[in-house]
Amino acid sequence: MAEDEVVELCCDLIRIDSTNAGDNAGPGERAAAEYVAAKLAEVGLEVTILESDDRRANVVARIEGTDPGRDALLLHGHLDVVPFDAGDWRHHPLSAEVADGCVWGRGAVDMKDMDAMILAVVRQRLREGRRPGRDVVIMFTADEEAGGEYGAKFLVEEHPGLFEGVTEAIGEVGGFSVSIGTDRRLYLIEAAEKGMAWMRVAAKGRAGHGSMLNLDNAVTELADAVARVGRHEWPVRLTPTMSRFLEELGDGDPEVLIAKLGPVARMLGAGLRNTVNPTMLEAGYKSNVVPQTASAVIDGRFLPGFEEEFFATIDELLGPNVTREFVQHQVALEFGFEGSLVTAMVEALLAEDPAGRAVPYTMSGGTDLKSFSRLGIRGYGFAPLKLPADLDFSGMFHGVDERVPVDSLQFGVRVLDRFLDYC
Incomplete structure (x- = not known):
């Protein structure tokens, strides 16, 4: 089952050193790409590895949907991670220790967790013969942490045919929960990025x-x-996305409202x-x-x-x-928070957490979607995780002691599986 396998997949990926120090430095993504490709090939997918430079590898596969007339969907994740100083960590960042209910290591939230969730869901669905309604292109990229020159940008410029029929995408840094008080839980879907x-x-x-x-x-x-x-x-400059987000918080000064959200306010405040x-x-x-x-x-x-x-x-x-x-x-990106893809994300989340509420937000950083958008692809950040209220999730990105709760990974697998049924 995907829920059982996702932790093992996440740990395996973390143990593969794919550190990206920029300027084409580091071990590269080739080993991680070969691991991912093998896991997809095991369940019958035809997989392509495209190397943009020595060790800078990208993985692409396509699952045929039951309705070939529909537009295709892109599921994308990057395989590289940022550098680390192991002496600062409680558990070595390449050890993938499972402790205190979490998987620890560099990439646990950025973004080998999502890579593992995609792999786990795809493997289960193909083992069970459950094809999606639309074609789904699966893409694991190199070099996102340095701007995507050897990854998403390379694929868009040199291999645009891989994206045939793709109009929509989901990727990282969205779908995670933020608790407000003791009785409200918002799931933040990235609809814009700076x-x-x-x-x-x-x-x-x-x-x-x-x-x-x-x-x-x-x-x-x-x-x-x-x-x-x-x-x-x-x-302060209010964009449509952040105006919609602030509506969920009530009336008042935007900065004051966001400051009440705890550590995640650092990221959300940058969206203002x-x-x-x-x-x-x-x-x-x-x-x-x-x-x-x-x-x-x-x-x-x-x-x-x-x-x-x-x-x-x-x-x-x-x-x-x-x-x-x-x-x-x-470029900066912003997409409306409406349409069938948004509906599928929202319904998949609420099916697993009826008390939650999905809202759009503006990401302070950027993702591979910047490159994919050049092909007219509309995308969102949707790596669903139901998180403990006291976990400083935004602080994990490029931070020390990066970790993801095991039950959050399993929640994400369930949501992604539903999402592929709904979209």
Whole structure:
């Protein structure tokens, strides 16, 4: 049964080191891709592994639906995970220990849990001969954690035929529960995600001896600009998705309402405004030499519909003496919270948790859907998990002691199985 198998699948995937350090560094996804492909082939699927570069592997399979005239659905998950410092963890991040009712390890929530749920549900349905009503394309990608150059972007640009007939998709960071007080549980479905602008900003000045007066110091110019950007208070901007979400919380100031939601407020609050965080600094080569150049990297995220305002503000904050260039630039997305796919997600959740309520939200980060949307695919974040009220779920993403409750994985399997029946 899928509920029994999902924990084993999740643990196996976590034990495979698929760390993505960016710039094509790390062990790659090939080993994880081969594992996934073998599990799908065991139940009769024809599976393709597509390698965009040495070790950067993607897995694709298609399940034929009972009604070939319908549009196809894409189920997607990524196989790579972010780096870690094992010394900071209670359980080694590649050990996949099952302790305190949870599976522990890097990728437990981002997103080998969903990968395992997809595998478990697909394997059970095919063993039982239960085909979906529509074609379902299953895709496990490389490189999502570094922008998808070797994964989703590669597949869209080099193998668009894989997406034939696909109009809708579901992927990560949605369908998880948030408890409000003791009697309300919301399931957050990602209907929008912010755009991404990773930018390298730089200043030039006059090089010279560190002991002399220097009013044209590149480090000073850059530091002032980065401080202005990092400390800027961006105004609240309500998008349709977050307006719909706030309706569930009642009347009042949006920031106050979200602040009451506990740790998840960090992620949800970022859906109310554009954000920028300086993340890297580089300057100089000797303690007594004023360098000619200084640079920094800033991580900018802009709301759907507010990209122009975002960049105009960034340029004003940087000032005329600091340049910027993109490291990554990806679109913001927003889809309406209606239609048959949304209905299937909502009904599948409520069938397993009648006391819950499904609502849309804006994700602070981004997913592979940014690439898939270039093909006209409409998608949502839907990796369903019923979570303990006291678990800091949003803090698990790229965090220490990442873990997912066993019963949450089993809940997700049941919901995904229903969803494939309903959609």
